[in-house]
Every structure is written in structure tokens, then in C-alpha cells.
Amino acid sequence: MIALLILAIFLVVAGIFFFFAATVGFLRFPDFYTRMHATGKGDTFGLLLSLLGLSIYNMLENPTWYMGVVQTVKVLSIAVFWFLASPTATHALLRSAFESGVMPWTKDGKPVIERGEGEKKA
């Protein structure tokens, strides 16, 4: 029992650590695409770990049907929904940004991708 409690606390702390790492990447990376790389992965994994730890704690604290099992399934459904939704939102945003002319960052400032079909100069 106490081992499961320690596991729940460890999972929540690990989730907050991944959130913090994603935030540092979001603030420090040089352009939009690398920032999306940091947030799209760290955010999803941090939310999955945090909600897993909270659901384990809820099953330990309330071992009844309504407050225990039903609410745990709801908490896990948030994690499953976000695990499907976050890559979709990331992909849609990246495609929208690329087609509206946000250029990827390079070290010497030259564009790495030639833009075709007569689009505007970046």
C-alpha cells in the first residue's frame, strides 16, 4: 500500500518535471518548429504521467465504485484523449505555419527548403 503511494507521488513529480523541461524548451529554442518539438512531446508525456499518478492515488484513497472506479476511469480518459489529440493539434499547427511562410532556423541564416509554386519571398 505504501509502495503504491510512493509510486503515485513519484509519477506526479516526474510529470511536473517533464512539464518543466517542456517549458524550458519552449522558452529557449530558436524557432517555431523546434519549440513545437519540445512542447509536443514533453507536454503529452508529462500529462500522461501526472494523471496516471493521480488515478493510482484515487484508487488507494477511495476504494468505492462511484468515487473510486468511475472517477479513475474519467481521469484516465483525459489522458487517453490528450494522447490522441495532442499530436493531431501539433501536426495541424505545423502544417499551417509552414504553408503560411514561417521559415526554419538555420545556423547561417540561409533557408534550407526551397519554396515552390511562386509563393512569396520570406
Add this chain to the structure above:
Amino acid sequence: MDQFFIGASVALCVIIFLALYRAVFGPTVFDRVVGAGFVGTKTAVLLVLIGFIYGRLDMFVDLALVYSILNFIGTLIISKYFLRRPSR
């Protein structure tokens, strides 16, 4: 255990305020959209934590679920809206 939940909530609030820098001063409009979505993800976890603190998890977990669904749909709609527009 309440102390732990309050501490985790405060840590999440600090992370939200760090991410709001990019949501306010982002160079492109997509950075602002991603910053808003980033805050929304933390808010889902924060609502579940507040449900544990108040002992009303059955109410707050529904709020968190609806909030994450609305956040996802809002991000999709904004990314469709800014398709093929100038990026500033």
C-alpha cells in the same frame, strides 16, 4: 497528502507563468497559439489537483475533460484560420 497537492499546484502555476512569456511576446502568431494550448494542458492537471484538494473530484474531473476537449478544438480551428495568411 494535501500539502503535496498544494505544492504540486503551486509548481504548475509557476510553470504556467513561465510559459505565458512566450504566449504574450511570441514572435509569430503560432507561438501565441502554442502558448495558449500549453497553458491549457497544465490547467487540465491543475483542475484534477484542485478536485483532490477540495474532495470533489467527481465535479472537477468533468471540468478538466471538457476543458481539454475545448482546448483541442480551439487549436484546430485557429490553425485552420491562419492557413495561408501572413504570419505576423
